[in-house]
Amino acid sequence: MKRSTPRRGFLARLRTDKDGEWAPFVLPALFVSVLLTVYPVGSLVWTSLTNIGPDGVQFVGFANYVELFQMPRFARILGNTIVWTLLTTLGALILGCVAAVALEHRAVVLPGVWRAILLLPWIVPQVASATTWKWFYSSEFGMLNHMLMTVGIIDAPVAWLSSALVVLPAVALVQIWSTFPFVMLMVSAGLQSVDESVLEAARLSGAGPWQEFRDIVVPSLRGVLFIVSLVIVVWALNSFTIIWVITQGGPAGRSSIFSIYVYESFRNFDLHRSAAASVVLLVASLIFAIAYMARLRRQS
Amino acid sequence: MTFARTRAVFSGFVAYAVLTAFAIFALTPLVLMFATAFKPSVEIFQIPPRLLPDQWTLGNFQTVLFESDIPVYALNSLVVGGGTTLVALTLGCAAGYGFSRFRFTGSSFFLLAMLVGQLVPLAALIVPFYLLFDGFRLIDTYGALIIGHLTVVLPLVVWMATSYIDTIPRELEEASIMDGASRLGTLWRITLPLAFPGMVAIGVFAFLNSWNEFVLASIIGVTNASRTLPVGLTEFAGMFTTDWGSTMAASVLMTVPVLIAFLFFQKYFVKGLAAGAVK
Numbered sequence: 343m344k345r346s347t348p349r350r351g352f353l354a355r356l357r358t359d360k361d362g363e364w365a366p367f368v369l370p371a372l373f374v375s376v377l378l379t380v381y382p383v384g385s386l387v388w389t390s391l392t393n394i395g396p397d398g399v400q401f402v403g404f405a406n407y408v409e410l411f412q413m414p415r416f417a418r419i420l421g422n423t424i425v426w427t428l429l430t431t432l433g434a435l436i437l438g439c440v441a442a443v444a445l446e447h448r449a450v451v452l453p454g455v456w457r458a459i460l461l462l463p464w465i466v467p468q469v470a471s472a473t474t475w476k477w478f479y480s481s482e483f484g485m486l487n488h489m490l491m492t493v494g495i496i497d498a499p500v501a502w503l504s505s506a507l508v509v510l511p512a513v514a515l516v517q518i519w520s521t522f523p524f525v526m527l528m529v530s531a532g533l534q535s536v537d538e539s540v541l542e543a544a545r546l547s548g549a550g551p552w553q554e555f556r557d558i559v560v561p562s563l564r565g566v567l568f569i570v571s572l573v574i575v576v577w578a579l580n581s582f583t584i585i586w587v588i589t590q591g592g593p594a595g596r597s598s599i600f601s602i603y604v605y606e607s608f609r610n611f612d613l614h615r616s617a618a619a620s621v622v623l624l625v626a627s628l629i630f631a632i633a634y635m636a637r638l639r640r641q642s
Numbered sequence: 643m644t645f646a647r648t649r650a651v652f653s654g655f656v657a658y659a660v661l662t663a664f665a666i667f668a669l670t671p672l673v674l675m676f677a678t679a680f681k682p683s684v685e686i687f688q689i690p691p692r693l694l695p696d697q698w699t700l701g702n703f704q705t706v707l708f709e710s711d712i713p714v715y716a717l718n719s720l721v722v723g724g725g726t727t728l729v730a731l732t733l734g735c736a737a738g739y740g741f742s743r744f745r746f747t748g749s750s751f752f753l754l755a756m757l758v759g760q761l762v763p764l765a766a767l768i769v770p771f772y773l774l775f776d777g778f779r780l781i782d783t784y785g786a787l788i789i790g791h792l793t794v795v796l797p798l799v800v801w802m803a804t805s806y807i808d809t810i811p812r813e814l815e816e817a818s819i820m821d822g823a824s825r826l827g828t829l830w831r832i833t834l835p836l837a838f839p840g841m842v843a844i845g846v847f848a849f850l851n852s853w854n855e856f857v858l859a860s861i862i863g864v865t866n867a868s869r870t871l872p873v874g875l876t877e878f879a880g881m882f883t884t885d886w887g888s889t890m891a892a893s894v895l896m897t898v899p900v901l902i903a904f905l906f907f908q909k910y911f912v913k914g915l916a917a918g919a920v921k
Binding site: 620 | 652653654656657658660661664665667668669670671672674675678686687688689690691693733734736737739740741743744746749750752754755756757758759761762763765766767768769770771772773774789792793796797800825853854856857861872875876879886889890893894896897900901904908912
């Protein structure tokens, strides 16, 4: 996370600035990036504030937002988005931390091989893995029902993707499966950077292994966990591929979250309401992104 | 890996048990993907299902390669991924050099903005991109897909290139400039060769991001002229609603190049990913 160059004072930075040698290197990429972010976002906000009236496109203020919030489906989509974000974030964090702690255990030989295996769900293209999970979940011919029945966990096949209550957690599990490796990677890097001398000192002053873990290792992971949580939340809010491929938000909207609604209303040629929903999604993500940026800035 | 962070809180046996459970969790769907791809259709729909095929067959791959449009989609994905990578690497590595070697007003802010930039949700930008490309009659072209993918890939490449060039000691460049070489000459003869392996890894990473991208591609690549593999795969699954063998074979074809790249570049990926919090 840390950049190797130490941050200098404002004056020093200004001084190296004066010949502008950096400009030809940095400006093209900066220009393209700004253009590709600022223009679409600006255009999006504008679209969300307009609609097609009798005289073509008209400014309508927040009418699209009001319509959006008053939709009968709105409460369900909002609820689903919150449940989805909580489930996938907590799930990935817990699984990722457990995996990292096991991976960094001293007794484990070939940790590199284990790491590579556990990283696979994250490496595989999401469309391909989501399609596979859809097949895995199939109620009649699906492998999951068969495996769970063989082991004796369930007696009859579960309709994972068509049961109103099960579908959202089932799809969330796929998102957890594909993002926990990221948490594992970051936390295990964090574990490796715990200060050895502090641990040594604690040991000498008689701290037990559990105390050592709780009072030194866990607190030193706080920064990593904070950043990882923010990234995972942003991913969860904007996750689209997994849900779309597996259920398209169904059955009857039971697994539909904001990003799915954005896509659906776009497909139904309701560009202006889709834009309003997109802005809501962007603002929600932006809150976490700004926290992320502030935190990184403090660290560097 | 000789540290002992988590030693003795629990035993090595527990660590192995946990890792084994995770490996099963991670691998089962992938084994299912590969196994189904090699199964004849009678076995795919047999009850009770079995994970591994009794009779291995290449029939599903034959269907995908010779009787479907998947090869066309793969070609489109290659072109779009290649174009995105080329542009992102050219602009991104120059910027990485600039960010790494010069401090200027706002440089640390812009660099952080790049890191946040690659988190921009493409799913929330489909409306403006659609309107933009529709206005320029670019829907269903490679150009539109490349521009769209650059939105997330370029910031990613800038960030990764900066961290990579940071690891190349600048003393080498200073020595070369002392000896009378120009800055550009130094860049060309000293920095670029040293940065090459990192650039390759970053390029592969950029390519994979484009290769995997789904939501934007699904609204731009509306016909075979530019439809990419991820989009083609979902339509494939819809087209033959019951042909899971071919669908899984197509998934395998899409996944294998990614796995090979991961094997070769694991070291760089793990470092780059951890440094940039990216995907």
